[in-house]
Amino acid sequence: MPKAEFGSAKYVANKMKSKGLQRLRWYCQACNKQCRDANGFKCHAQSESHVRQMQLVGEDPRKYIEDFSREFKSAFITQLRISHGEKFVGANRYYNEYIRDKEHMHMNATKWASLTEFCKYLGREGICFVKEDEKDGLMIAWRDVSPEAVRRREEIREIERAEARGGAGEDKMMKRMVARARAEAEAKAKVEEERKAGEKSDATPPAEEKAEGKKEGEEKGEGEEEEKPVAPAPPVKLSFGLKPKTIPANKAGLGKMKSQSVFKRMRTENGEDKAAKKLKV
Incomplete structure (x- = not known):
């Protein structure tokens, strides 16, 4: 049976029927022919064109x-x-x-x-x-x-290796720094503890020294007599009265001191005789 002409109604109907995928077992790869059912594939296998292609x-x-x-x-x-x-x-x-x-x-x-x-x-x-x-x-x-892709992969691999090496070096450096910092902190804490222990020992004497001091005090107390308590001093009385004070006899009064000169007063106090008064003739 001849094929339908291109663009005819039969051709369009066949294309519509064969739309989409069909069964793989009804496909002939040698002839590039897709059949819709088993009867169609059987007819195709018995056709002259298929027999000639299979001989080739x-x-x-x-x-x-x-x-x-x-x-x-x-x-x-x-x-x-x-x-x-x-x-x-x-x-x-x-x-x-x-x-x-x-x-x-x-x-x-x-x-x-x-x-x-x-x-x-x-x-x-x-x-x-x-x-x-x-x-x-x-x-x-x-x-x-491709050569460009291979070269690009090699470059990426080298970059990753360099980053890995750099990361390993950084990790080692960080570990060293952490270890150094930990050692310094431990040494500082040890020094601080020693300093606190020294201050505590200076502020509070040990129990042995306290016991010795107590024994010495008891021995001294046994050998010496107990001290008597000292009586407190009497309080000082202040007087605010208006009574005139008595002037002692051996001291000159305020008026006498004014009548005498400084030099005469000094001579009298030293015990020297008074100068005689000169008479006017």
Whole structure:
């Protein structure tokens, strides 16, 4: 049965029916033909075009398998690099993204039987980073092997090593400083304790000295008599009366002192005779 012409109603109806992904077992990779059901795939397998293509593939099957595997790996890695870069992503999740394109190269035409085997191959060859995760299972990430990326990785690695060495040196220095500070604090505390102990010993004599002093006091008290208490002195009485004071006889009064001169008073006090008065003739 001939194919429907491009743009015809039959062609559009076939495209609408074949929209989206179909069963993988009804896809012919040699002819790039997707069938909708088992009957359609059976009819295609009996067609002249399919028989002729399978005769060409049968002449050198390894060549076709290697070509299909190379195309699948190239498309897989290219889309991984574009969509996720060097970030890890689940292998199953990414494979579902890859097969959204109907025209993609199918894995059943390659030399890898399963996706797990293909991911392990990528990890062994150093094409991708592969790791096992408890939650997402097998995870893959693209590995940039270009010379610029390798040089950039080396520079980053050198910087990290330098930082690690610097951090180790700083840690050692900090440990030394902490040890030195701790030793100084212990020495200072020891000196402070010794100083306090010395002050305490000076302020309070030991019990032995107290006992000796007490014994000496008791011995002295036995040999000497007890001292009698001294009577307090009588209080001094002050008088504020207005009685005139009596002038002693041997002292001159205030008026006599005024009548005499200083020199005469001195002579009389010394016991000398008074000068005789001169008479006027």
